[in-house]
Amino acid sequence: MENFREKTVLITGAAGGLGRAIALAFGEAGADVSLADVNEEGLHETAALVSGRKATARVSVVDLSSRQACFNLVKETVDHFGALDVLCNVAGILGPGHTTEISESVWNKIVAVNLSAPFWLIQASLPHLLERNGNVVNIASSGAFIGEAYVVPYTATKAGVVQMTRSLAMEYIKKPVRINAVAPGPMATSMIDNVQFPEGVDMELIQRYMGIRPAADPAQVADLVLYLASDRAANIHGACLVSDGGHSVC
Numbered sequence: 001m002e003n004f005r006e007k008t009v010l011i012t013g014a015a016g017g018l019g020r021a022i023a024l025a026f027g028e029a030g031a032d033v034s035l036a037d038v039n040e041e042g043l044h045e046t047a048a049l050v051s052g053r054k055a056t057a058r059v060s061v062v063d064l065s066s067r068q069a070c071f072n073l074v075k076e077t078v079d080h081f082g083a084l085d086v087l088c089n090v091a092g093i094l095g096p097g098h099t100t101e102i103s104e105s106v107w108n109k110i111v112a113v114n115l116s117a118p119f120w121l122i123q124a125s126l127p128h129l130l131e132r133n134g135n136v137v138n139i140a141s142s143g144a145f146i147g148e149a150y151v152v153p154y155t156a157t158k159a160g161v162v163q164m165t166r167s168l169a170m171e172y173i174k175k176p177v178r179i180n181a182v183a184p185g186p187m188a189t190s191m192i193d194n195v196q197f198p199e200g201v202d203m204e205l206i207q208r209y210m211g212i213r214p215a216a217d218p219a220q221v222a223d224l225v226l227y228l229a230s231d232r233a234a235n236i237h238g239a240c241l242v243s244d245g246g247h248s249v250c
């Protein structure tokens, strides 16, 4: 099991299925966790579960769709715990719809949460991560690599997360920091369980990207995130590791 004692980990989307699984896994491994999400109730539930495992958790109820909110979150985390070792960019929204019906505000929101927030959080975190030989794990999606109808803004932002990871890794290749991504396939979380496609979609196209194997338990993906954030992955930089049950080869 990985050991993250005396390490501080910032996790966004911590009220959600994968964010909670990652928070519990880091808590189990002894980390201090800073948990952020716009969903206050879910966030407190996650914090209670983590604290039950004797880890230290703090929460920030925050909408991460502005640069200032991202900078405030990093500052609050460092002010509270005194350092930052790992940033996990997990918060995300799907926003399904027919391409011709997606409004400017929906497009802007998906870009703000899925792509801009990880960038601003990395920008704010880098000075702290560099002091601690720390690292970033961005959550992308297998949808970054295959075509998925009716979720075009989502997959475009996730492809952006993969390329942002690569280019940041190159820019920081001579510095003491690692930047990686994980691309999950379908997981049993509210993003999939509660998805509502609009009228008139072609279900055959959607079935093609819902995966052949059953949706994964987010704890499986959280395991990979912990490995990537650990010293055992010291040689992994600029990678996007896929954990999708073969979803992206179908």
Ligand SMILES: NC(=O)c1ccc[n+]([C@@H]2O[C@H](COP(=O)([O-])OP(=O)(O)OC[C@H]3O[C@@H](n4cnc5c(N)ncnc54)[C@H](O)[C@@H]3O)[C@@H](O)[C@H]2O)c1
Binding pocket: 012, 013, 014, 015, 016, 017, 018, 019, 036, 037, 038, 039, 042, 062, 063, 064, 065, 089, 090, 091, 092, 093, 113, 139, 140, 141, 142, 183, 184, 185, 186, 187, 188, 189, 190, 191, 192
């Ligand atoms: N569930 C899947 O099948 C799947 C597949 C591939 C990738 N992913 C990715 O995994 C990550 C986690 O998703 P999940 O499956 O746990 O879904 P989820 O809906 O359970 O969790 C997403 C979390 O992000 C939070 N969030 C949304 N907008 C926010 C904002 N503006 N500010 C702060 N928090 C905000 C939500 O409140 C929610 O708690 C996402 O990046 C998602 O794109 C999910």
